[in-house]
Amino acid sequence: MKSVRVCEHGEPLVSVETETPQLKGTEVLLKVNASGICHTDLHLWEGGYDLGGGNRLNIAERGISLPMTMGHEVAGTVISVGPEGDASVIGKECVAYPWLGCGECSTCKRGQENLCATSRSLGVFIPGGYAEYVVLPHAKYCVEHGGIPASQAALLACSGVTTYSAIRKFGDVLKEEPLVILGAGGLGLMALSIVQAMEFKGAIVVDIDPKKLDAAVQAGAIAVVNSSEDGAADKIKEQTGGGAMAVLDLVGAEATINLALDSVARAAQIVVCGLYGGELRVPLPFVPMRPLNIRGSWVGNLTELREVIKLAQDKGIAPVPVTECPLSQANDALMDLKDGKLVGRAVIRP
Ligand SMILES: [Zn+2]
Ligand SMILES: [Zn+2]
Known part of the structure; x- marks a missing residue:
């Protein structure tokens, strides 16, 4: 062969x-x-x-x-x-x-x-x-x-299975709350489509590329946010009524995980499955005080x-x-x- x-x-x-x-x-x-x-x-x-x-x-x-x-x-x-x-x-x-x-x-x-x-x-x-x-x-x-x-x-x-497994980790919160998807590439659009197929509330899609954001709008995103512009975290908070409850980081870069941390409400869940690379530094008192839920998802x-x-x-x-x-x-x-x-x-x- x-x-x-x-x-x-x-x-x-x-x-x-x-x-x-x-x-x-x-x-x-x-x-x-x-x-x-x-x-x-x-x-x-x-x-x-x-x-x-x-x-x-x-x-x-x-x-x-x-x-x-x-x-x-x-x-x-x-x-x-x-x-x-x-x-x-x-x-x-x-x-x-x-x-x-x-x-x-x-x-x-x-x-x-x-x-x-x-x-x-x-x-x-x-x-x-x-x-x-x-x-x-x-x-x-x-x-x-x-x-x-x-x-x-x-x-x-x-x-498919990577985004599905990551989305399942949020549980029922997605029935009531939009999923904030960081990264509007192939995985991002797949995640958006899965959220729709599962008949969840929907998704807010974040990226730095206006063309990819247009594609997300075409695909039915509730809203899109360009994270290369100032105030992206505030825009996400506005779109989610005060702070996101569910953020899926499909990029996995320092910029995206920090944006996730700046955009979430208390006790929100952040699931990371992107592998862009970098390092995460979080003051430890924030883990209990905010309280933070950061989870990885692997395939x-x-x-x-x-x-x-x-x-x-x-x-x-x-x-x-x-x-x-x-x-x-x-x-x-x-x-x-x-x-x-x-x-x-x-x-x-x-
Ligand atoms: Zn693959
Ligand atoms: Zn084994």
């Missing part, structure tokens, strides 16, 4: 031809129909994240080794299963649940494989969708996506992937603009993403 791999950080992806994997136990083989190219892939390709204060998280220290076949946003058709596998899934078109754990520890047994300390995430620790085929450990990780095109369904495994679990796919099937989640490319052009598409030249999301159709 063909795949394209990261053989050295920061160097062009290398196209290789290998044997199609032989399945063991309960494993499942999917023929890849669509594989999204994600910002996370850029970090993996570059080899790290900025942690602020001049520090860098080197992915090699997290046990990610090269060569690596990236691609965690995968939709494919199940073509075979291992000797102990569930043959009833053969022929089904599925989204691959990518955030795999060890499957054995108490975190995994609680259904939070995405938080397992020994991650086996698809396209990170095990070979992913920049390839003709991928292997999953078990049929339960195949989520059928009937009614949703493969290129859109694949993205639900990452931006999502298998149940949440099933739920967000069902939500997309039942209520519709606005499609993401997609540029499709063959596997042979994966490197060019990744470079276009790096250079900010891409309109919408690039999806490999091997």
Whole structure:
């Protein structure tokens, strides 16, 4: 089978031809129909994240080794299963649940494989969708996506489940209060669409780019705030009747988390899932006095992937603009993403 791999950080992806994997136990083989190219892939390709204060998280220290076949946003058709596998899934078109754990520890047994300390995430620790085929450990990780095109369904495994899981963390407050979304890029518009599909109150969208804010207005945001202008926190407070109760930071930069802290009401919830980088410094007395609830959200679990796919099937989640490319052009598409030249999301159709 063909795949394209990261053989050295920061160097062009290398196209290789290998044997199609032989399945063991309960494993499942999917023929890849669509594989999204994600910002996370850029970090993996570059080899790290900025942690602020001049520090860098080197992915090699997290046990990610090269060569690596990236691609965690995968939709494919199940073509075979291992000797102990569930043959009833053969022929089904599925989204691959990518955030795999060890499957054995108490975190995994609680259904939070995405938080397992020994991650086996698809396209990170095990070979992913920049390839003709991928292997999953078990049929339960195949989520059928009937009614949703493969290129859109694949993205639900990452931006879809990430925003859905983050939004679920706010709980019922969103029935009464608008969600303030920081960042009107792909994730921001996905979050807006999910808030609408879940029939919550709605969203106020914040960004520094007027074009992105226009897109948020078109998509039905209650209000938009340009955070490059003075008084953005005051504008958010005005729009939320005195202070936001729910802020979703999809950027994760010092500017956005500080804007969140300046915009919230007492006992509000701030959920961070952006990975732009930087550092958060908060005077400790504010934690009890204001009281602050800052939570991280890291991708999502298998149940949440099933739920967000069902939500997309039942209520519709606005499609993401997609540029499709063959596997042979994966490197060019990744470079276009790096250079900010891409309109919408690039999806490999091997
Ligand atoms: Zn992704
Ligand atoms: Zn585990």
